[in-house]
Amino acid sequence: MKYQVVILAAGQGKRMNAGKNKQFIELEQVPIIIHTLKVFQKHTMCSGIILVINDQEKEDFQKLLEKYDVTKIKAIVSGGSERQYSVHNGLHAVDKGELVLVHDGARPFISHKRIEDLVEKAYETGAATLAVPVKDTIKRVENGKVIETVERSTLWSVQTPQAFQLELILAAHHHANQENYLGTDDASLIERIGKPVSIILGDYTNIKLTTPDDLLLAKAILD
Numbered sequence: 001m002k003y004q005v006v007i008l009a010a011g012q013g014k015r016m017n018a019g020k021n022k023q024f025i026e027l028e029q030v031p032i033i034i035h036t037l038k039v040f041q042k043h044t045m046c047s048g049i050i051l052v053i054n055d056q057e058k059e060d061f062q063k064l065l066e067k068y069d070v071t072k073i074k075a076i077v078s079g080g081s082e083r084q085y086s087v088h089n090g091l092h093a094v095d096k097g098e099l100v101l102v103h104d105g106a107r108p109f110i111s112h113k114r115i116e117d118l119v120e121k122a123y124e125t126g127a128a129t130l131a132v133p134v135k136d137t138i139k140r141v142e143n144g145k146v147i148e149t150v151e152r153s154t155l156w157s158v159q160t161p162q163a164f165q166l167e168l169i170l171a172a173h174h175h176a177n178q179e180n181y182l183g184t185d186d187a188s189l190i191e192r193i194g195k196p197v198s199i200i201l202g203d204y205t206n207i208k209l210t211t212p213d214d215l216l217l218a219k220a221i222l223d
């Protein structure tokens with residue numbers, strides 16, 4: 001079971017507030033994006049990586065790929081103004097008929113075991129995502145007041161990677177573009193064309209490094 005992976009690194013990292021794209025922040029002297037890329041570099045089922053970046057940062061990324069000997073890069077693709085557009089650009093560099101994973105460059109702690117669980121399910125069903133059950137009580141709030149407490153037993157916090165048959169996710173992106181729908185993940189686009197998305201249990205440590213406090217957690221996970 002082989003797959004290709006689109007790794008997203010074209011964001012600005014505004015919420016991280018580091019004055020640069022958060023992908024370049026170092027954890028144990030190695031940039032976040034390299035931690036992420038190395039997971040797939042070392043995974044024998046991964047047959048190619050499509051890296052999505054900002055054009056202005058292309059040289060910086062190329063230097064890192066060389067320095068850290070990341071050799072599975074199949075294409076470096078320009079990102080878009082929104083995550084969804086970056087994914088769309090990346091998908092066009094994937095070989096026809098392949099199973100494709102979409103993964104946030106800012107999620108460096110994904111394990112081979114979870115990738116394998118996900119890939120197996122996506123081969124079977126066409127679309128699958130990693131997710132973990134929500135631990136907190138979730139309330140819907142408007143204007144500083146609670147509207148309702150949402151039933152927690154059916155709530156899952158969704159992660160990446162998400163895995164899809166290429167033609168299915170391309171159709172879902174095409175449909176979303178036509179409807180001007182902008183989702184925060186790719187599975188939601190599949191949902192909108194009425195196709196099922198399977199859930200595979202992930203790890204709570206597969207965090208997305210989004211705000212500065214996530215860097216403290218990252219250090220703890222690495223330790």
Ligand SMILES: Nc1ccn([C@@H]2O[C@H](COP(=O)(O)OP(=O)(O)OP(=O)(O)O)[C@@H](O)[C@H]2O)c(=O)n1
Binds near residue numbers: 008013052104107
């Ligand atoms: N136009 C975009 C926006 C996001 N991403 C990527 O999508 C992943 C998840 O997005 P997020 O955590 O929101 O990253 P940023 O957009 O960089 O962060 P922020 O929203 O704080 O600016 C990141 O790996 C980011 O680089 C992307 O490739 N293209």
Ligand SMILES: C[C@](O)(CO)[C@H](O)COP(=O)(O)O
Binds near residue numbers: 185208
């Ligand atoms: C795709 C994602 O990582 C799943 O949790 C997340 O939705 C990205 O969201 P963000 O709005 O870019 O933080």
